[in-house]
Each structure stands twice: as C-alpha cells, then as structure tokens.
Amino acid sequence: MITILKRTISVEVGKGSTNHNSRKFNAKNTDPERTPLNTEFCNDKIKTVYHELFDDALKRNNEKQTRKDRIIPDYYEHIRAGKQEKLFHEIIIQIGNREDTGATTEIGKQAAEALTEYYNGFQERNPHLRVFSAHLHMDEATPHLHVDFVPFISGSKRGLDTRVSLKQALAAQGFKGGTRRETEWSQWVLSEKETLAEVMERHGFEWEQKGTHEKHLSVYDYEKKMRTQEVAELTEKADGLKKEISDAEHTVKSLAERITDFENSDKSVAELQKELDTSQNYNLPDPSALMTAKSYKNKFVDPVINALKKLIKTMLVRYFKLRDEYNRVLDNNGKLWREGDSLKAEIADLKAENKDLRRVNSELRQQNKDHAFLRRIFGNEQIDGLLKQAKEIYRQKKSRKGWNKER
Secondary structure (H helix, E strand, C coil), rough: CCCCCCCCEEEEECCCCCHHCCCCCCCCCCCCHHHHHHHEEECCCHHHHHHHHHHHHHHHHCCCCCHHHHCCCCHHHHHHHHHCCCCCCEEEEECCCCCCCCCCHHHHHHHHHHHHHHCCCCHHHHEEEEEEEEEEEECCCCCCEEEEEEEEEEECCCCCCCCHHHHHHHCCCCCCCCCCCCCCCHHHHHHHHHHHHHHHHHHCCCECCCCCCCCCCCHHHHHHHHHHHHHHHHHHHHHHHHHHHHHHHCCCCCHHHHHHHHHHHCCHHHHHHHHHHHHHCCCCCCCCCCCCCHHHHHHHHEEEHHHHHHHHHHHHHHHHHHHHHHHHHHHHHHHHHHHHHHHHHHHHHHHHHHHHHHHHHHHHHHHHHHEEEHHHHHHHHHHHHHHHHHHHHHHHHHHHHHHHHHH
C-alpha cells in the first residue's frame, strides 16, 4: 500500500539575491558540505537578458524620439533607477517544512524531485516571465526552489513596444485582476500552487491546504470571514495598545540615538558587535496579545529596520572604500611583481653579457702582453715597420677587391 504524504505548499516573494542563490557566498543557515547537492538550472547574467529582450525595442523607441531627453541610453539602468517596475522578481517554492520534509531525509529528496519536475515546466507555462536564474537548494533545512525572472510584454502601445511589466505580463498569460485580493499576482500564485500540487501527486504527496476546513466557502470568502472576525476582536481591544505604542516610540527614538553614536564611534568591530547583541537598546519588545501584526510592524519593526538600514549603508560605504583601497594595493603589488620578473630577466641578460665581456677582456689582455713581448724582443722600430707594411698590404688587397667588383 502506497502511503500518501500530506504536505503544505508555500510560495513566497524572495529577496532576489542571485549571489546567495548561486552560493558565491554561504550564509549562516547553509551547510557547505551539502552545497554540492544543490541544482543550478540556469544562471544567466541579468544584463545579458535585458539586451536579449529589449535592445531591438529600445532601438525602435529611440529612433522615433524627437527630443533628446526622451532617448533611453540603457534600458536596464532606466528600469533600475525608476520606481514603476522592479528589475526582476523572485519566488521561493517549498513543499512542507523543516519538521516534516527535512533536506537530509528521504522525504526531502522526494520533495526535491517534485520541485525539479515542477521547474522543468515553468518557462513553458510562463512565456512572459523570462527566467534567468533558478536554483534548488538542498544545503538548508528544507528543500526549496528559487526562481528569478524578468516579466515582459510585447506589442505595447506605451513606451517601448517590448517592455518590463509584471501586471501586463501576467495578464497576457490569462490572469486578470478583479478585486483588491484577487490580483493578477494572487491568481497566478494560486495557479502555480495547483500545478505543483498535480506534480506532487506523481511523487507521493497530497497538497495540505491549511485554514480552509470550511470547504463550502471559496478561499477568498473564507479569508474575508476570518478577517472580519479579527477586526471585530481587535476593535474591542484597541484601547490597550496606547501604552504599547508609547513604549515603542520611546524604544525607536533611543535606538536612533544609539545608531548615531555607533556611526561616530571609534570602537572596534568586536566591541560594537557585543553591544548590538547584548544591549537592551537594540532589542524589540515582545508584542502584547492586544497588538496586531500590522500595528507592531508599523510602530516597532519598520522604524527599527529603517534605522538599521542607515547603519548598514554607513558600514557599506566604509567597506567599499576599504575594498577599493585593497584592490589598489593588489594592483600595485601585481605591477611590482611584473616589474620584478622583468628586472630578473634583464639581470640574467646582463650577467651573460658581463661574462662574455670578461672573456673578451682576458683575451685582449693576453694579446696586449704578446704585443709588448714582441716589442721588447724585436724593438719598436722593427715592429712599427712591420705594422706599417701589413697595413699597406691590407689596403692594397681591399682596393683590388673593390676594383674587381666594378669589373
């Protein structure tokens, strides 16, 4: 008898860190020994994909412009600097969780096979989502799939005729948003979950849809009912939040002041890290039972995150300055090594030349001794006469050779 395993499906929006996905660096939650078990389905450079998708459309767009300020030199940079569309999107797809589908278990391997089959049909199902990076991770707690893609449409009447647009790309694939909850994205995600559920059945899994026990209600109606009930309960408890909010504002203000101190601090990295880990000024208070997740996020989490972003930016600036200085030192070091190799070659040549010169010099000294010896034996007058006679004979022979060449 075949056992059917009930497992949840999660589809989350990823941060889009392609360097992390391709394991150019390992985070704390990864096991480097299991990294070779990961699967890289594709890992193209996003700028290359932008050239592939949009260069022709960009050329057509620029050729019809009459104003220079409307010409777009680089579409990738145009989207990156703009606020209407993201450069790309990432989804993370996972079957089960760390308790029931661990990456090191046989069930985890079973889930990985299902995710692989699901991904193999992804691009064909989604012709308007150009996948450029896709990785199956087996070196974390649970097998999961990262898919990074550029959404695009063709035949647009506005801007480039082929351009980036998530909403229009999904609409072109048949997902028409109707309400605030029933957006193109939510419809598409549900469709992908249903596709994955069909694949899972072929690998011994059944999709466990938690929170939908009232089967006579649609997913939307059920969620609407639950939210209405939640609002009613929270409305009754709203007065209990005032003190919590006041405490949160005080915590955030204190944190901002401490971060400013950090930015101007001369402390070592170890001292700063210890203070961040232990100081009460850098720990968020636990939410009370009366506080909604949204209120806690708005009053506590968002201000803390913004303050930490400011600190991180400062640290990044310092890091990149140090990295640039380090690269300059490496470049100079490389130049010195190359110059050293060149000097070694020149020194070797000079040593060889010096050896030849010493040999020639020794021969000349011997000849000079022989010449002096002849002068002592035969006398200067006789030697000078012989030299004069030899020079005359040499001149006559040289003259005759020149005469023969003219003939």
